Amino acid sequence: MADPIIVIGAGQAGASLVAKLRALGYGGSLLLLGDEPVLPYQRPPLSKKYMSGEFTVDRLLIRAPSWYEEQKVETRLSAPVSAILPRDRLVALSDGSMLRYSKLALTTGSRPRTLPDAVGGNLAGVFTVRGLADADSIMPIFLPGRKLLVIGGGYIGLEAAAVASTKGLDVTLIEMADRILQRVAAPMTSDYFRALHTRHGVTIREATGLDALVGKEGRLVGARLKDGTRLDADLAIVGIGIHPNDGLAADAGLIVENGIHVDGQCRTSDPDIFAAGDCASFSWRGVRTRLESVQNAVEQAEHAAAAMLGAAGDYDPVPWFWSDQYDVKLQIAGLNRGYTDTVLRPGKRELSQSVWYYRGEELIAVDAMNDALAYGIGKKVLEARRSIPKAAVGDPSVELKTWLTAS
Numbered sequence: 001m002a003d004p005i006i007v008i009g010a011g012q013a014g015a016s017l018v019a020k021l022r023a024l025g026y027g028g029s030l031l032l033l034g035d036e037p038v039l040p041y042q043r044p045p046l047s048k049k050y051m052s053g054e055f056t057v058d059r060l061l062i063r064a065p066s067w068y069e070e071q072k073v074e075t076r077l078s079a080p081v082s083a084i085l086p087r088d089r090l091v092a093l094s095d096g097s098m099l100r101y102s103k104l105a106l107t108t109g110s111r112p113r114t115l116p117d118a119v120g121g122n123l124a125g126v127f128t129v130r131g132l133a134d135a136d137s138i139m140p141i142f143l144p145g146r147k148l149l150v151i152g153g154g155y156i157g158l159e160a161a162a163v164a165s166t167k168g169l170d171v172t173l174i175e176m177a178d179r180i181l182q183r184v185a186a187p188m189t190s191d192y193f194r195a196l197h198t199r200h201g202v203t204i205r206e207a208t209g210l211d212a213l214v215g216k217e218g219r220l221v222g223a224r225l226k227d228g229t230r231l232d233a234d235l236a237i238v239g240i241g242i243h244p245n246d247g248l249a250a251d252a253g254l255i256v257e258n259g260i261h262v263d264g265q266c267r268t269s270d271p272d273i274f275a276a277g278d279c280a281s282f283s284w285r286g287v288r289t290r291l292e293s294v295q296n297a298v299e300q301a302e303h304a305a306a307a308m309l310g311a312a313g314d315y316d317p318v319p320w321f322w323s324d325q326y327d328v329k330l331q332i333a334g335l336n337r338g339y340t341d342t343v344l345r346p347g348k349r350e351l352s353q354s355v356w357y358y359r360g361e362e363l364i365a366v367d368a369m370n371d372a373l374a375y376g377i378g379k380k381v382l383e384a385r386r387s388i389p390k391a392a393v394g395d396p397s398v399e400l401k402t403w404l405t406a407s
């Protein structure tokens, strides 16, 4: 029998890739390898409905267990890959076994940045949220009245703060930069979320560096900030960004550049090895880019599957992303990288607004808060590679719909 296509990483991208291979008619053998003990699952609800207790594990699974049998996709879970030997087309598992592949895909995702042990990163009670195991270990102490310190005001930190304060924890979030969401959003979006969290009782401290976490008998009891402030804490969630899991690729001699370097076909520097999702960097509008989103994991993996079967054409997405905090849905279309101007557009409902990003006169991204219409229109305009004048966006009496059809 011919050697299988092997996919390393049983997550969002891995699941999408194998499904697309089958949907496109690939009838050969297919093996999905994962280091976690669970079939591929969605991560976004971990910091939202799973940690709040609203979702159980079976709601997280991307596909039912029976799907893998029906589609003849062999899965091996709790099976970390320790090396790739491209010259021999072999994959080495950490249990010592070797598997031969015809083609290989890397969908290894990313891992959270952690705090060094020297500042207390190793204390009991200090967590990151990446996988089910993380959420499961947080939940038993995620209890009303507990003091939670969130380190990092990005989306994961803010979502954890929202779910915790809704559950009755006493939450303080610290952000080293001047403002929350500084890396990813304009000041208007930061202001909106700061006000939202403050209304829900979360204490947000910006421009505040962590000096060290304080432990007692190995367990977190508090924190010391750079300005000398001391805080009590029963648990801490660290949300300070992620690293792509590109070590296997680098060790195998593949080009790595902030993630596994792939071309428009999702092909690495080895023509028989592909990569997609959080772990892969590709050229987007001329700049090497790594996207950390479900949309990218799914669409890039599907593109990789097609390319593995010989399809041509470059991967050229219009990125989109969402975040849920309290009763606010944030939807983002486009990438605001290199923006020069922003325009705020009030929405029609209470708490709804959108922030439009321009590079010169060109619309490049939209953040929409509880404003699905603004998001939908912005996304369609971006997909059509068109723009809407700033004056129209800034005037709430102008119906933006007209710009969908305007030439």
Ligand SMILES: Cc1cc2nc3c(=O)[nH]c(=O)nc-3n(C[C@H](O)[C@H](O)[C@H](O)COP(=O)(O)OP(=O)(O)OC[C@H]3O[C@@H](n4cnc5c(N)ncnc54)[C@H](O)[C@@H]3O)c2cc1C
Pocket: 008, 009, 010, 011, 012, 013, 014, 033, 034, 035, 036, 042, 043, 044, 045, 046, 047, 079, 080, 081, 082, 107, 108, 109, 110, 129, 130, 131, 156, 245, 248, 276, 277, 278, 279, 291, 292, 293, 294, 295, 297, 320, 321, 322, 323, 324
């Ligand atoms: C808490 C949380 C909330 C999020 N919220 C949102 C959101 O609201 N919207 C959004 O768009 N995105 C969100 N994301 C991001 C989104 O979940 C990721 O971008 C997406 O999961 C990436 O998919 P992936 O397949 O590349 O990686 P993953 O889904 O992480 O899958 C990679 C898999 O590969 C495994 N693996 C790694 N190395 C090996 C190895 N050597 N051998 C075997 N297996 C290996 C990993 O353990 C993992 O199971 C969130 C992420 C988290 C953690």
